[in-house]
Amino acid sequence: MRVLVTGAAGFIGSKLSEVLLARGDEVLGFDNLNAYYDPRLKQARLDRLLPHANFRFMRGALEDSIALGEAFASFQPQRVVNLAAQAGVRYSLENPRSYVDSNVVGFLNVLEACRHGDVEHLVYASSSSVYGANRKLPFSVDDNVDHPVSMYAATKKANELMAHTYSHLFGVPTTGLRFFTVYGPWGRPDMALFLFTRKILAGEPIDIFNHGRHSRDFTYVDDIVEGVVRTLDNAPAPDAAITPSAGTSNAPYRVYNIGNDQPVELLRYVEVLEQCLGRKAERRLLPMQPGDVPDTWADVDALRRDVGYSPSTPVEVGVARFVAWYREYHRV
Template sequence: MRILVTGTAGFIGAALAQRLLARGDEVLGIDNHNDYYDPSLKEARLAQFVDHAAYTHLRADLADAEAVDRAFAQFQPQRVVNLAAQAGVRYSLKNPRAYVRSNLDGFLNILEGCRHGKVEHLVYASSSSVYGANRKMPFAVEDAVDHPVSLYAASKKANELMAHAYSHLYGLPTTGLRFFTVYGPWGRPDMSPMLFADRISRGEPIDVFNFGNHSRDFTYIDDIVEGVVRTLDHPAQPDPSYDAENPNPGTSNAPYRVYNIGNDQPVQLMRFIELLEQNLGRTVEKNLLPMQPGDVPDTWADVSALRRDVGYAPDTSIEDGVARFVEWYREYHGS
């Protein structure tokens, strides 16, 4: 198939592009290479596949409607995976306008491209952050997500609402995936696994928020990519059992779906740090601090809907995943 993937210089986008190329798809990747974090890491990810015969790279911003329209018209994708976004909960407190430009304006341009290009299926990145102040565990797609605690989370909830409008109005099949704490080789340097690994490897103290009482549904990158591909290959369909008088937020009478994609096995943050220390061969001091604004104490994905509909079955244990991450980390940094 011809598949347009946005964010292919990013963590998940680069891994997904390689998986699609390996199975024989033709991929157009779009990324704006912004400097939210070290652009050299983005270039290194791309270097793994940018010269593949079936891959074409476009350096463009999704908020540039003309560039996006031109990409759709020239490539004529059959399916689209939108992973590009301004990421980061904490950064959204400092630079909120970046989230409107990328996550709202940019996503609208993708929706318009899919609509006019008669795309068969749009899969897009949502986030576990949409659960916000919700404290019911595990988080399920049937739960209300009306109380975001960051603008980043609000922008991702807005994406789900925008997608539903296009599914309803134009029959565009859309599937939103709420990612839960993705980690692994080539991960983002602004996320805790890389931040902790950097400081542990240098023997420096690490800041641990919520006094170490966080738990996260850490999900290994390979399991995430497997779930994205399975979802992409199953275009959303109207739910024949949808009841408009008792609506299910995860489905619709339009071709629309929302799923959690996680490991369904939350891990205490202190356990994750312990595994990093074991694999890096060093223990460090922990500065136990209060929870930061916009953060949530715990996440846990109920992935039963994704298991049922596409056969999603994450199988990477936290012990194996951390060991593989540290192996890559040492090789990448030459240590």
């Protein structure tokens, strides 16, 4: 297939592109390589893809409808995976407008391009953040998600609503995937595992919010990408027999959780990292941060049932692989 991957220089997008290329697909990567975190890491991910004969790259932002339109017109993708977004819960408290530009205006441009380009299936990144103040565990796609606690979460909820509108009005098949705390080699420097590793190796204290009483459904990147590919290959179809719910519709629209289905307490996560590094962390226990939630846990039964999704990487294995990559990449 011809697959357009937005955010192809990102953590998940680069790994997804690698897997799609390995199975014989043609991939057009689209990314603006912005400076939200070190662009050198993004370029290093991209450099691993550029030598492949079936990979092309275009630099541009989602909110630039002209650049995005040129990408669609020149490549004529059959399927699209939209992973480009302004990420980060905490940054959304400081710079909310960037989230509207990328995640709302940019996503509208993607939907319009898919509509006019007769794209067979759009898979897009939503987030576990949409569950907001929900205290019922595990999180189910049938749960109410009308109480986001960050602007980032609000834009991801908006994406789901916008996608349904295009599926309903124009028949664009769309699937939203609510990612749960993805980690692994080539990960984002603003994520806890990257921050903790750097500080522990430097002998600096690490900040542990909510006094370590968080639990997270940490999901290894390979498991995430396997689920994305399976989803991409299974486009939803309209079905008048379906009784619509929060995650389903009569339209060609679906929303799924994609996580490990095995929540781990943050303090245990830190213990595993300490073991892999061979060093103890100096822990600075702090209260809950604004915009954060105490626990996440993905109910992935629907994704298992519909596409055969089966996450299999425990944190002990995933963190060890990250540490090995980190030491090699940073020559530590």
